[in-house]
Structures are given as C-alpha cells and as structure tokens.
Amino acid sequence: MKGPRGAAVVAHGGGPTIVMNASLAGVVEECRCHSQITALYGARHGIEGVLNEDFVDLYKQDRALMEAIAESPGSALGSCRREVRDEDYERALAVFRARNIRYFFYNGGNGSMYLAMRIARTAREAGYDLRVIGIPKTIDNDLAETDHTPGYGSTARFFASALRDIGSDLRQLPRRVSVVEVMGRNAGWLVAATALARYYPDDPPHLIYLPERPLAPDKLLADVDRVYSRLGYAVVAVCEGQKDDKGGFFGADQFAADGFQRRLSANLAHVLAQLIAGGLGLRTRSEKPGVLGRSSAAFASRVDREEARLCGRAAVRAAVSGETEKMVTLVREPGPKYRSTTGLADLEKVAYTERLFPSEWIHPSGSDVVPEFLEYAAPLVGEIEPQPRLKA
Amino acid sequence: MKGPRGAAVVAHGGGPTIVMNASLAGVVEECRCHSQITALYGARHGIEGVLNEDFVDLYKQDRALMEAIAESPGSALGSCRREVRDEDYERALAVFRARNIRYFFYNGGNGSMYLAMRIARTAREAGYDLRVIGIPKTIDNDLAETDHTPGYGSTARFFASALRDIGSDLRQLPRRVSVVEVMGRNAGWLVAATALARYYPDDPPHLIYLPERPLAPDKLLADVDRVYSRLGYAVVAVCEGQKDDKGGFFGADQFAADGFQRRLSANLAHVLAQLIAGGLGLRTRSEKPGVLGRSSAAFASRVDREEARLCGRAAVRAAVSGETEKMVTLVREPGPKYRSTTGLADLEKVAYTERLFPSEWIHPSGSDVVPEFLEYAAPLVGEIEPQPRLKA
Numbered sequence: 195m196k197g198p199r200g201a202a203v204v205a206h207g208g209g210p211t212i213v214m215n216a217s218l219a220g221v222v223e224e225c226r227c228h229s230q231i232t233a234l235y236g237a238r239h240g241i242e243g244v245l246n247e248d249f250v251d252l253y254k255q256d257r258a259l260m261e262a263i264a265e266s267p268g269s270a271l272g273s274c275r276r277e278v279r280d281e282d283y284e285r286a287l288a289v290f291r292a293r294n295i296r297y298f299f300y301n302g303g304n305g306s307m308y309l310a311m312r313i314a315r316t317a318r319e320a321g322y323d324l325r326v327i328g329i330p331k332t333i334d335n336d337l338a339e340t341d342h343t344p345g346y347g348s349t350a351r352f353f354a355s356a357l358r359d360i361g362s363d364l365r366q367l368p369r370r371v372s373v374v375e376v377m378g379r380n381a382g383w384l385v386a387a388t389a390l391a392r393y394y395p396d397d398p399p400h401l402i403y404l405p406e407r408p409l410a411p412d413k414l415l416a417d418v419d420r421v422y423s424r425l426g427y428a429v430v431a432v433c434e435g436q437k438d439d440k441g442g443f444f445g446a447d448q449f450a451a452d453g454f455q456r457r458l459s460a461n462l463a464h465v466l467a468q469l470i471a472g473g474l475g476l477r478t479r480s481e482k483p484g485v486l487g488r489s490s491a492a493f494a495s496r497v498d499r500e501e502a503r504l505c506g507r508a509a510v511r512a513a514v515s516g517e518t519e520k521m522v523t524l525v526r527e528p529g530p531k532y533r534s535t536t537g538l539a540d541l542e543k544v545a546y547t548e549r550l551f552p553s554e555w556i557h558p559s560g561s562d563v564v565p566e567f568l569e570y571a572a573p574l575v576g577e578i579e580p581q582p583r584l585k586a
Numbered sequence: 587m588k589g590p591r592g593a594a595v596v597a598h599g600g601g602p603t604i605v606m607n608a609s610l611a612g613v614v615e616e617c618r619c620h621s622q623i624t625a626l627y628g629a630r631h632g633i634e635g636v637l638n639e640d641f642v643d644l645y646k647q648d649r650a651l652m653e654a655i656a657e658s659p660g661s662a663l664g665s666c667r668r669e670v671r672d673e674d675y676e677r678a679l680a681v682f683r684a685r686n687i688r689y690f691f692y693n694g695g696n697g698s699m700y701l702a703m704r705i706a707r708t709a710r711e712a713g714y715d716l717r718v719i720g721i722p723k724t725i726d727n728d729l730a731e732t733d734h735t736p737g738y739g740s741t742a743r744f745f746a747s748a749l750r751d752i753g754s755d756l757r758q759l760p761r762r763v764s765v766v767e768v769m770g771r772n773a774g775w776l777v778a779a780t781a782l783a784r785y786y787p788d789d790p791p792h793l794i795y796l797p798e799r800p801l802a803p804d805k806l807l808a809d810v811d812r813v814y815s816r817l818g819y820a821v822v823a824v825c826e827g828q829k830d831d832k833g834g835f836f837g838a839d840q841f842a843a844d845g846f847q848r849r850l851s852a853n854l855a856h857v858l859a860q861l862i863a864g865g866l867g868l869r870t871r872s873e874k875p876g877v878l879g880r881s882s883a884a885f886a887s888r889v890d891r892e893e894a895r896l897c898g899r900a901a902v903r904a905a906v907s908g909e910t911e912k913m914v915t916l917v918r919e920p921g922p923k924y925r926s927t928t929g930l931a932d933l934e935k936v937a938y939t940e941r942l943f944p945s946e947w948i949h950p951s952g953s954d955v956v957p958e959f960l961e962y963a964a965p966l967v968g969e970i971e972p973q974p975r976l977k978a
Binding site: 583 | 600601602628631642644646647648651654655658659660661662663664665666667747748751752754755756757758759760764839852853856859860871872873874875876877878880881882883884885973974975976977978
C-alpha cells in the first residue's frame with residue numbers, strides 16, 4: 195500500500211543528542227526519494243512549531259549544508275519539553291489538514307512516542323489519513339522494544355572518554371578521590387558504559403553505581419576506602435538519578451523549577467564527594483559534565499551516527515509503504531561481527547515505557563557491571579583508546 | 587659557556603595539562619642532541635620521585651612511544667602537590683650528587699617555580715654545579731613574565747568549545763538557564779576565553795564573570811533576568827574562584843581536605859544555579875566539567891602543543907649554554923600574524939607570583955570581556971567552529 199500524496203512534518207522532542215541531526219538528514223534524504231511527499235516541513239522546537247505553524251522548508255536546504263548539519267550535535271530544528279493538552283492534539287490535526295500534511299515523523303524518547311501515538315489516534319478517530327512514525331532518540335537508552343537507541347552510543351562514548359581522562363588525571367596526581375556524575379536519569383545504561391574506559395589493570399573507574407540498585411552511604415564509604423587503600427586514589431562513576439537505601443538522594447538538592455526532572459538531584463556528585471571527604475578524611479572533588487555529554491561532537495560514535503541516519507530513512511520508508519503508529523527499532527543481527535537492521539514496534543508499546551538496566555548485568559559487588567554488558571555496549575560506543583604510558 | 591657533563595632530571599609539578607607531555611617530549615628530544623647530558627631521568631610524581639629516587643630512564647623510551655606520549659594529555663611522569671620542607675632540598679641535592687645529576691628541568695606553575703628556585707639556591711650555596719631551568723605550565727595562565735603559558739590555550743579551547751556546545755543545547759531547548767563552572771582558581775583567563783565560543787549575534791555565553799571582580803548576587807540576578815527576558819534562555823560562565831561582594835563564595839562549600847585549594851568553592855555553579863532558580867523562578871541547572879577541562883586530548887590547541895614542546899627544548903638549550911635559575915618564557919612577536927619565540931626570566935620573579943586578568947580587559951558591564959582580549963587569546967586557542975544552522 196502506497197502512502198497518500200501530501201506534505202510531511204519532522205520534529206524533535208525532548209533533550210538533544212549528539213546524533214539526532216543525522217536522523218533529520220536521513221528523513222530529508224529519504225523524503226526526497228518519494229514523489230508523493232510533496233513538501234517537507236521541519237517544525238521549530240518540536241510540537242510547539244506544529245501548533246504555531248513555525249516551519250522551516252527542508253527541501254529548500256542546500257544539500258552540503260544538510261550534510262554539515264548531519265555531522266553536528268544537538269537539534270538543528272530545536273526541541274521542547276512541554277505539557278501537551280487534549281486540545282493541542284486537535285489543533286495539530288487542524289494544522290495538518292490545512293496544509294495537507296499526511297506524514298508526521300517525530301524524533302524523541304518515550305514521552306515523545308506518547309505524543310506521536312496521541313496525534314496518530316486523533317487523526318485516525320477523525321478519519322484523516324495521517325502516517326505517524328516515531329524515530330527513536332535518547333541518550334539514556336531506556337526505550338523499550340529496541341536493542342538500543344540512537345544517541346546512546348555517542349553519549350556513552352563521551353562519558354567513557356571522560357572517565358578515562360579524569361581517571362588518568364587522578365592516577366597521575368594521586369591521593370585524591372573524584373566522584374563523576376553521569377547522565378541517564380533513572381537508567382544505568384550510561385554510567386555502566388564508563389567501564390569501557392578501562393584498559394590496564396586497576397584502571398578507573400574503580401566504582402560504578404547503577405541507579406537500579408539503591409546505594410547505602412556506608413557501602414559507598416567502605417568501597418572507596420578499600421580502593422583508596424590499595425591504589426592511593428579512587429574514581430567513582432555515579433548516575434545523576436542514584437538513590438540511597440532510604441529512597442532519597444543522599445540529601446542532595448532537587449531541581450527547583452522543572453516538573454520533568456524533579457526526581458533528579460542537582461548536586462549529587464558534590465554531596466557524595468562531601469560525604470567521602472567527611473567520612474574518610476580524603477581529598478575528594480566532584481565533576482559534573484552535565485549536558486556537555488550530549489552536545490559535544492568530538493565524541494560522536496560512528497556506529498551511532500550511521501544508525502541514527504538509518505532510523506530517519508527507515509521511518510520515511512515505513513510511512514510511504516503504509517505503516518503508521520509505529521516506532522523504528524534497531525535490531526542486532528546475530529553473528530560475531532556487529533551488524534544492525536531496523537524494525538518497527540507499536541507506539542503503544544514504547545510510549546512512556548522505561549527500559550531499565552538489566553539486573554543480571556550488574557556485578558554481584560553492586561559497584562560494577564559484568565562482561566556481557568561490555569560485549570553489548572562496545573560496538574555501539576566504538577573503541578576507547580588508552581593513553582600511552584612510559585615503560586618502567 | 588658549555589654546561590657540565592652529567593645526568594639530567596625532568597619532573598612535573600602541580601596539576602596536569604593537556605600539553606605538558608609535549609614539553610616532556612621536547613626535553614627528551616633536545617637532551618639527546620647534547621652529548622654532555624649523559625642520562626635523562628624522569629622523576630615519578632614530581633619532587634617525590636627525586637626524593638625517593640623513583641626514576642624512569644627516558645633515553646630508553648622508544649621514539650615512537652615518546653611521540654605518542656607527546657600527543658597525549660596529562661602527565662606521563664606523574665605529578666604531585668606536596669609541602670616541601672627545608673630538609674627536602676638538602677635531600678634532593680644529595681640525590682643529585684650521588685648520581686652526578688647536573689641538570690634539573692621542572693615543568694610547573696608558580697609554586698613549582700619556587701621549588702625549582704630553592705633547589706637551585708641550595709646547590710649554589712653548596713658549591714654544586716647544577717643547572718636549573720623551569721618550564722612554564724599552567725592552565726590558569728597566571729604565570730608572570732611570560733606572554734602566556736603552555737597548557738592555557740588547550741584548556742581555554744576546551745571551555746570555549748564547552749560553552750558553544752552547552753550553549754547550543756540551551757538555545758535549541760530553551761526556557762532554561764545554565765551556569766557553567768570554569769577552572770582558573772583566582773584568575774579569569776580561562777573563563778574570559780569562553781567568549782571565543784560566540785559566532786552569531788546573541789550567541790552564548792551571555793554572561794561571563796571574572797574572579798578579579800567581585801559579583802553581587804543582585805547583579806547576577808538582574809543580569810540573568812535581562813538576558814532571559816530578551817532571549818528566552820541564558821548561559822552563564824563563571825570561574826570556580828568567583829567571589830561575592832562580601833568576599834565570600836555565595837555560601838558555597840569549601841574543599842574539605844585540600845590545603846592548596848581551600849580558597850576555592852566546590853559547588854559554586856550549583857549554588858549560583860539555586861540562587862537564580864529561587865530568585866527568578868527560572869529552570870536553572872549547572873555544569874562543572876572540572877578536571878576534564880585539563881585532561882581531554884580532543885581539545886588540544888595546535889599552537890599550545892607546539893609551544894609546549896618548544897619550551898621543553900628551550901629549557902635544555904638554555905641549561906647547556908650555561909643558564910640557571912631561569913624559567914623559559916613565551917614572547918609574542920610583533921606583526922599581524924601570530925608568532926612566538928622563547929625567552930628567559932629569573933625564577934625569583936615568577937616564584938609564587940600570580941598574574942591576574944588585566945582590569946582593562948574586563949568590559950565595563952562587569953559581565954564580559956573586551957575585543958582586545960579576544961585578539962590576545964584567539965591565536966592561542968585556535969578557531970572555534972560554529973555549529974551549522976538551517977536557513978530560515
């Protein structure tokens with residue numbers, strides 16, 4: 195079944211990633227191949243751009259510029275985090291009708307997939323032929339139904355590289371402890387990937403805590419004490435969403451003015467550093483690269499960028515071949531060498547569903563991951579080269 | 587006057603930088619050219635390695651490995667921050683005598699230059715012919731007598747790139763404020779360089795505060811409010827050593843267990859973010875890349891790395907030509923195109939002297955720098971490419 199003739203809209207939702215512009219470029223590239231897609235509008239700042247009819251004509255963009263944008267981090271279209279009300283879905287449908295928009299591609303995480311699903315249902319119930327396909331995107335890797343998510347590999351690469359570099363700094367100038375805060379909200383996928391920073395025995399990070407497992411302050415102190423006593427320094431990787439054994443955030447401050455992130459602490463690494471300094475008398479500092487981890491192009495993973503683009507193209511192909519209310523997924527092919535293809539999952543199955551880090555991949559010590567996870571993550575992140583060392 | 591025949595020691599002091607291994611490679615390369623330097627020892631972890639005779643034979647290192655190390659961040663030798671007592675200088679001299687060490691090259695900042703001066707004087711007073719040359723190194727750019735310091739350009743490049751990337755993230759997903767903490771202790775050279783992140787009008791960072799000028803909390807709030815009202819988001823760059831108008835740190839925590847850094851706050855950006863969130867009701871977060879800013883090779887400045895190597899070579903050449911108790915300096919050549927050469931300054935003039943950011947380069951608004959500074963810094967940092975944008 196061939197899709198209807200009409201215009202398409204592509205939009206971004208939620209936080210930017212290092213490779214979401216590659217998905218955008220994939221959408222543009224593939225739409226140009228299908229004559230029934232008569233126009234391609236990019237909505238500025240996600241659903242806000244749809245509601246305000248703030249569109250950029252993507253067919254008019256120079257191809258060389260689009261290739262430059264494909265390599266650049268962040269969201270060239272702009273994104274938003276916004277409460278969407280029932281009447282907004284009706285308004286979006288009215289905009290689509292007025293411009294004969296028949297395709298809607300929404301690049302985002304599980305909240306964005308909910309929005310896409312609601313738009314699809316609003317159109318279906320109104321008898322308006324609209325094809326809605328979600329393009330997966332999240333640094334957190336917490337989307338269901340997909341092996342992994344575009345955006346994850348590159349931010350994982352950033353934080354693995356950061357732990358290698360911060361770790362080297364402490365190894366070279368020891369008698370210090372550092373607590374490095376890693377993004378990931380409630381899911382441990384990113385902090386887990388910092389294990390890829392290791393190359394030589396005893397390389398940092400020495401302690402990796404996953405938010406799926408509450409951390410008692412006493413355990414943290416005992417763990418750091420043990421590492422420091424043996425090595426003369428200690429490097430801790432902790433997820434921004436880590437909770438203590440009482441379900442709190444170690445007394446850290448919560449974000450004051452952000453309904454979406456009230457569950458996150460705003461100064462977790464600092465609070466843990468103070469806890470270690472006070473409890474063990476060790477010189478302890480904290481680092482929090484924060485959103486730099488999702489915005490620094492220097493750490494783009496090649497596989498991640500290629501797959502992001504692939505997902506953008508696959509979304510368009512699915513829509514023109516008759517699919518709707520689906521999200522593109524990444525499927526890992528069996529075999530010794532990493533290969534992936536795309537699949538499709540129902541939006542309903544991914545909307546507001548959070549895929550946490552599997553407990554069987556958490557090391558029994560509670561402060562590390564197991565090798566099976568490294569096999570999963572390594573091809574997505576790419577090689578993290580060790581820093582060269584003098585010979586003894 | 588030709589230097590004496592004997593061995594040489596090279597050591598690192600203080601915090602690592604992105605290019606100090608290039609200085610090390612320069613020392614090794616140049617020492618190999620002078621037959622009177624019979625051996626070259628690298629002291630492990632700075633003066634500790636001298637006192638404990640923990641040396642690595644640098645003539646035995648493979649040349650390809652040394653070139654790889656030259657390109658790598660951090661301190662391949664290891665460094666230290668350690669109180670040096672009077673008897674330690676005597677002990678160092680005893681080690682030098684026992685091994686016929688006649689050359690001492692110390693790569694560090696103003697504290698390290700004091701140590702180098704004391705070692706030189708101890709030897710001179712004992713009538714022991716020792717050539718001591720300091721190699722400048724600090725990310726803070728606060729060494730006296732030199733136009734700038736190896737290590738500064740690369741960390742400035744890191745933070746300028748970070749402000750470009752974090753700034754883009756906020757521009758693309760607006761209605762947020764971010765306070766980014768920049769290294770630099772009491773000197774504003776690094777935070778000032780974040781102005782190089784700007785390309786388009788109104789590009790972040792919108793507010794740059796220099797620690798040389800105290801910042802009243804009310805001014806911060808008024809500045810952020812003005813920017814946010816106009817642009818819908820605001821990005822603030824602040825130095826880790828920024829003080830308020832009462833000489834305090836806005837109520838931020840001080841480092842608990844670090845005699846060297848007690849003057850620094852440990853969570854300044856977070857405290858400022860809370861202040862803004864509370865005072866203006868804006869969604870505000872903070873980022874603190876911390877030591878990642880001096881350890882991430884991806885941001886090495888080409889000029890900085892070349893000059894670091896040049897300083898290492900110049901130190902050896904100065905010593906074999908008879909100089910001692912000097913530090914190598916960088917001298918900017920007049921002319922439209924940036925060029926530099928090396929000079930020498932007395933260690934006495936740089937030991938524990940801190941060169942602060944010139945007040946005439948602070949913008950009258952108190953929240954920016956003037957173009958003259960950008961002309962000074964741009965060639966040291968290298969070009970910061972803007973991210974490409976869609977055409978309207």
